[in-house]
Amino acid sequence: MTHPLKVTRNGAVLEIILDRPKANAIDAATSRAMGEVFREFRDDDSLRVAIISAAGEKFFCPGWDLKAANEGEDADSDYGVGGWGGFIELPNLNKPVICAVNGLCFGGGFEVMIGADIVLAADHATFALPEINIGVVPNIAVVSLMRRVPWAVGMEFMLTGRRMSAEEARHHGLVNEVLPLADLMSRARELAGLLADGPPLAFAAIKDIARRVETMPEQQALEFARALHSTQRCFESEDLKEGTQAFTEKRKPVWTGR
Incomplete structure (x- = not known):
């Protein structure tokens, strides 16, 4: 077949x-x-x-x-x-x-x-x-x-x-x-x-948050989203440092997913 x-x-x-x-x-x-x-x-x-x-x-x-x-x-x-x-x-x-x-x-x-x-x-x-x-x-x-x-x-x-x-x-x-x-x-x-070409950790956090908080009241959703592992991983990542540095240096970021 x-x-x-x-x-x-x-x-x-x-x-x-x-x-x-x-x-x-x-x-x-x-x-x-x-x-x-x-x-x-x-x-x-x-x-x-x-x-x-x-x-x-x-x-x-x-x-x-x-x-x-x-x-x-x-x-x-x-x-x-x-x-x-x-x-x-x-x-x-x-x-x-x-x-x-x-x-x-x-x-x-x-x-x-x-x-x-x-x-x-x-x-x-x-x-x-x-x-x-x-x-x-x-x-x-x-x-x-x-x-x-x-x-x-x-x-x-x-x-x-x-x-x-x-x-x-x-x-x-x-x-x-x-x-x-x-x-x-x-x-x-x-x-x-x-x-x-985009930041994979940010994409992962966006999808993770959107899926989990879809039916929550807004304030509860905001608090929940801040505490999620995917959110914390994004904020503590090397990619965030790379993104801010690339913006300052006026160049395209090199995302690694770390």
Whole structure:
């Protein structure tokens, strides 16, 4: 069987391309493979940024492979170390993940997209959570989507299963940029290169803090954030000294992650 992922390393950037013709649907085995790739990305200090996208021009990912479901795969199967899609529930993944949506992004594919830190979309991309049509709860989206959009927007989207254009997704803050398909990956790589040159400890602290304090009252969140190990590590790092010195000397910092 052909491997469902095409993984390429470009310096500090890891590109993961979902490639399961003809629609890039994800079954449990593919999700487990994604989890292993993202775990290796998390644990490799020489890798700074990941890009997740898919092969072809029509489909990013329609979600769960219903053919596998019809052949006996349960909805609560073992999806691997990072949960569905490989990284949404991967513990301590404190590195930036960019999602480049190249086409139809439905169901579990939408949940993969919403788990990323920065989202770029081709201008023909469409988004939907059609699980309602088969009587299934989009459990990841119920949690994540409702923290990102107004209640009425998220509920209408999930309860009707309707499609959302790339421009509407950008309007609601689910997508950062909408681009022609021909420019999608070049922009993703440009952005990944920018992040790869950034301070890894600061990125780790930002993701760690944001994830942990999301539901806390503001004052509690501020106090909690100051006490976090990732925050203290950033403030006590050689990178902070390098950053301030480079600013004084009017040069580009050399980040080491220490």
